[in-house]
Amino acid sequence: MKYAKKGLVYLLFAIPVITQLYPLLWLFLYSLKTNEEILSGSFFSLPKHFQWANYKEAYENGHYVRYLSNSVLVTAVTMIFVILLASMVAYAVSRFRWRYGNVVMLVFLMGMMIPMQATLLPLMLIFKNLKTGSFHVLDSPLSLILPYIAFQLPIAIFILSGFMRSIPGEIEESAFVDGASIYRIFRSIILPVSAPPMMTVCILTFINIWNEYIMAATFISSEKWKTLPFGVYSFVSQYSVNYGDIGAFLIMGALPVIIIYFILSERITKGMVAGAVKG
Amino acid sequence: MNVLKVPARTIAVFVLPCLLLYVVLVFVPILVSFYTGLLNWDGITTAKFIGFDNFKTMFFHDPVFWPSVRRTLLYAVASMLEIPLCLFMAILLNRFIKRRANTLVSIYFVPVILSVVIIGQLWKTIYNPASMGGMLNGILISLGLDSWQHGWLTEPKIAMYFVYIISLWQYFGYHLLIQFTGVQNLPEEVYEAARIDGAEGFKADRYITLPLIVPILKISIVLAFIGSLQSFDMVMVVTGGGPAHATDVISTLMYNNSFLSLKYGYGSAIATFLVLVCLICTFFINFIFGRVEKKVG
Numbered sequence: 001m002k003y004a005k006k007g008l009v010y011l012l013f014a015i016p017v018i019t020q021l022y023p024l025l026w027l028f029l030y031s032l033k034t035n036e037e038i039l040s041g042s043f044f045s046l047p048k049h050f051q052w053a054n055y056k057e058a059y060e061n062g063h064y065v066r067y068l069s070n071s072v073l074v075t076a077v078t079m080i081f082v083i084l085l086a087s088m089v090a091y092a093v094s095r096f097r098w099r100y101g102n103v104v105m106l107v108f109l110m111g112m113m114i115p116m117q118a119t120l121l122p123l124m125l126i127f128k129n130l131k132t133g134s135f136h137v138l139d140s141p142l143s144l145i146l147p148y149i150a151f152q153l154p155i156a157i158f159i160l161s162g163f164m165r166s167i168p169g170e171i172e173e174s175a176f177v178d179g180a181s182i183y184r185i186f187r188s189i190i191l192p193v194s195a196p197p198m199m200t201v202c203i204l205t206f207i208n209i210w211n212e213y214i215m216a217a218t219f220i221s222s223e224k225w226k227t228l229p230f231g232v233y234s235f236v237s238q239y240s241v242n243y244g245d246i247g248a249f250l251i252m253g254a255l256p257v258i259i260i261y262f263i264l265s266e267r268i269t270k271g272m273v274a275g276a277v278k279g
Numbered sequence: 280m281n282v283l284k285v286p287a288r289t290i291a292v293f294v295l296p297c298l299l300l301y302v303v304l305v306f307v308p309i310l311v312s313f314y315t316g317l318l319n320w321d322g323i324t325t326a327k328f329i330g331f332d333n334f335k336t337m338f339f340h341d342p343v344f345w346p347s348v349r350r351t352l353l354y355a356v357a358s359m360l361e362i363p364l365c366l367f368m369a370i371l372l373n374r375f376i377k378r379r380a381n382t383l384v385s386i387y388f389v390p391v392i393l394s395v396v397i398i399g400q401l402w403k404t405i406y407n408p409a410s411m412g413g414m415l416n417g418i419l420i421s422l423g424l425d426s427w428q429h430g431w432l433t434e435p436k437i438a439m440y441f442v443y444i445i446s447l448w449q450y451f452g453y454h455l456l457i458q459f460t461g462v463q464n465l466p467e468e469v470y471e472a473a474r475i476d477g478a479e480g481f482k483a484d485r486y487i488t489l490p491l492i493v494p495i496l497k498i499s500i501v502l503a504f505i506g507s508l509q510s511f512d513m514v515m516v517v518t519g520g521g522p523a524h525a526t527d528v529i530s531t532l533m534y535n536n537s538f539l540s541l542k543y544g545y546g547s548a549i550a551t552f553l554v555l556v557c558l559i560c561t562f563f564i565n566f567i568f569g570r571v572e573k574k575v576g
Contacts, residue, residue, distance in 0.1 A: 009375045012368070013383055020387050020452060026414055027401050038412035085297040092293040097284050104294060111305045113561045117511050117530045118550040121537045122308035122315065150304035153297065182289055211394035214512050218538065229396040233516065236400050243412060247404075254397045261392050265385045268392065272453070273460050276498055 024254075031055070031247030038243045054244035055252070061239060062249050063223065067231030068256065074141055074227055075209045078148040082205050083198055085149070086156035091190055093157070094164040095172070105161070112154040116147075120218050123147055127219065143219040144227070148209050155275060156201045163197040164190065203264075203271030210257060228253055309554060316548035321541045333548035343524040343532065344549075350439055351528040351556075354510045357443040358503035362454055362496065369458035370484055384459055387452035399516030402445045406431035432518055435525035442526055446513055450506070454499050461495030462488065497568045504564060508557055529553050 030038060031054055033047040058064070089108075093101045123143075130137040137143050167190070175185050216230040226234065232253035236246050261268055316333055320326035337344050372380050390398060407413030408430060409420055416428045431441040465488065473483045511530035514520060520531040527535070530553060537546025 006375070009371055012371065013376065016368075016387050016451065016455075017383070019448070020390055023401055023405060023414075023448075024389065027404070030404065030412070039410065040412075085300070088293045089297045092290055096290055096293075098287075098290055104298060107298070108301065111301065113505075113558055114305055114309060115508065115511075115530070115553055115557050117534065118312060118554045119305065119308035120534070121543065121546055121550065122311035123304070125311065125315075125543075126308065146300070147304050150301050153301055182285055186293075207392055211392075211396075213394060213396050214515060214534075229394040232394070232400070233396045236396075246400075250397055250400055254393055257392050257394070258389075261389065265388075266381070269385055269388055269456055272388075272391070273457055276453070276457055276502055277460075277495075 027247055028251055031244055031251045033244050033247075035243055051244055054242065054248040057242065058235075058245040058248040058252060061245065062235040063226075063231060064249070064252055066224070067226055067228045070141065070225055070231075071210060071228040071256075074144050074148065075206060077141075077145050078152065078209050079202055079205050081145075081149045082152045082156050083201060086153055086201065087160050087191060087194060087198070088186075089153075090157050090160035090164055091186055094161040095167075095169075095190075105157070108154040108157050111150075116151055117214060119147065120215065124218060138219060139221050139225065141225055144212075144216055147215060148212065152201075152205045152208065155204060159197050159200055159274065160194060163194055167193055199267065200271040200274050203268050204275040206260075207257075207268070207272065228256070309551075312547045312550045312554075314547075315543055316545075316551045318544040318547075320544045322543045323541075326544070329544070333545050334552075336545065337548055337552065343527055346524070347527040347529050347532045350526070351508060351510065351530075353439075354443060354446070354528060355504045355507035358446060358450065358507045359500055361447050361451060362458075362499050362503065365451065365454040365499070366458045366462075366492065366496070368455055369462045370488060372455075372459055373462045380459070384452070384456050387455055389452065390449045391453045393449075395512040395516055398445065398449050399513055402448075403432065403517055406441060432526075433522055435522050438518060438522060439526045442514055442517055445517065446507075446510060449513075450503070454503070457499050457502075458492070458495060461492050465491050493568070493572055497564070497572075501561070501564055504560060505557070508553070508560065529556070 026044075029045075029047060032050045032052070033054075034051055037045065037047055089104065092098075093105050124138065127138040127143045128136075137146075171189055171193075172185055175189060180188070211229055212227075213229040213233065216227045217233065220226055220230060232249060235249050239246060239249075315326075317328060317330060318326040319329045319332070372383065376383065404412070405414040407416070409416035409428065415431060419425065419427045429437060432438050469487055469491070470483055473479070473487055478486060508529070510528055511534070514526055514528055514531050515534065518526040520527040520535055524532075529549065533546050533549035533553060536542045536549060540546075
């Protein structure tokens with residue numbers, strides 16, 4: 001009886017392992033098949049010969065490296081500014097004594113309820129009018145970085161200010177007595193001490209921004225600035241010579257996040273829970 | 280706790296850059312959107328101010344508007360349906376699989392971290408006809424159920440349900456992880472006290488775990504609800520709202536009106552509606568849970 005029960009529980013947990021991983025494995029096998037093997041329609045079959053050539057073709061026909069480096073650029077710049085701006089506000093809200101601290105916090109929290117896609121059209125109209133000489137904000141990385149920063153700020157401020165409230169005040173006091181300015185205290189004490197919540201913010205920002213698709217697809221039109229998700233989407237919808245190549249490009253698109261998840265899985269899951277719980 | 284008294288100028292240095300950026304990029308667009316919602320405008324010719332006509336059209340004359348609202352709400356309900364299952368699994372996981380539990384949860388979590396583009400395209404391929412290598416139809420054929428084959432995303436009657444399934448699949452790991460973390464963090468002593476009083480196993484779950492887990496449930500539900508109201512990217516990637524508006528939700532309707540039909544005014548009116556629905560729902564959920572928490576606490 002006891003074994004039967006245990007077996008049942010194990011079975012219950014084995015099923016999601018299959019349902020959550022098999023589609024990804026299936027895609028991987030798909031990416032290594034020839035067109036004939038794919039079109040034969042059997043739901044499980046190993047390719048006769050692994051068609052690594054699919055990856056080569058996908059790499060040569062898509063602009064993988066360009067998409068990847070655009071994504072790195074956009075995500076990295078967003079991350080730096082989110083951390084910097086959010087910790088400044090979080091510090092002011094959690095440690096300064098001033099009348100409007102709560103109001104400022106409320107403004108940011110209210111923004112959390114605003115759906116990002118409602119801003120797509122107005123932001124496009126605004127960005128369209130923002131140009132100096134030959135530089136247009138629309139269709140440049142700036143048109144992504146600016147709203148990305150803005151939409152990541154509330155949760156970042158929330159997480160950081162929660163942490164900063166718990167820093168003991170004596171540290172600042174003694175630094176103050178020693179003649180350190182508020183900027184100095186912020187730079188040399190508060191920022192280094194806040195590393196753990198910053199890590200959480202970085203993870204949340206990374207997962208959200210790295211995967212963001214719709215804003216990129218709306219604001220970017222030139223091949224030069226497409227980010228990875230948008231690049232993958234346009235490759236998949238335009239390329240139709242070889243199904244295996246499409247599978248290969250999808251796998252390549254997923255690869256960076258998978259690798260990072262493989263290395264940092266515990267931090268990422270913890271960070272995402274913290275993000276959800278505090279959001 | 281010590282709080283610093285600093286001059287206003289210093290506060291401004293710390294707060295203003297961020298606040299300005301935020302207001303300009305989040306609140307100003309919403310106001311712009313509200314205003315353009317009052318216009319008849321295609322983005323090219325001169326805009327004409329028409330008051331609340333767009334809203335009237337939306338509520339009374341647009342045959343695809345209310346069905347999209349219904350699908351959006353159904354999306355939310357569908358997403359919430361998996362939460363009890365996740366809670367049940369989280370409790371079992373915590374009780375029976377001590378050592379490997381974290382590994383299992385991180386496996387379930389893999390789809391959560393992938394871009395909607397990858398997930399959407401993967402499932403589009405899975406839903407393809409067998410003649411194009413689709414997995415689902417392939418499975419049906421191998422089981423001898425040839426007649427059950429469908430164009431899962433191309434038949435208007437069923438397409439929406441198969442979009443829901445993708446989201447359920449993707450976020451299963453997220454909800455399970457949240458519930459599992461919540462169950463793990465419940466204080467051990469309460470259960471010990473209950474054991475002495477004769478409550479063990481599922482009886483303890485009914486009277487201890489469930490009430491204590493309410494705040495965590497709320498997080499999952501808010502997440503599912505907000506996620507579904509914004510269930511935009513997935514529909515956009517997988518069907519774009521088609522076939523024949525059969526999978527349109529509020530946000531795709533807004534997007535297609537604004538960017539494909541170039542009805543800037545009408546699209547903005549729908550965007551305004553979406554913002555209002557999001558605000559109302561968030562307040563509503565908080566209100567309900569405020570009462571539930573008071574009751575069980």
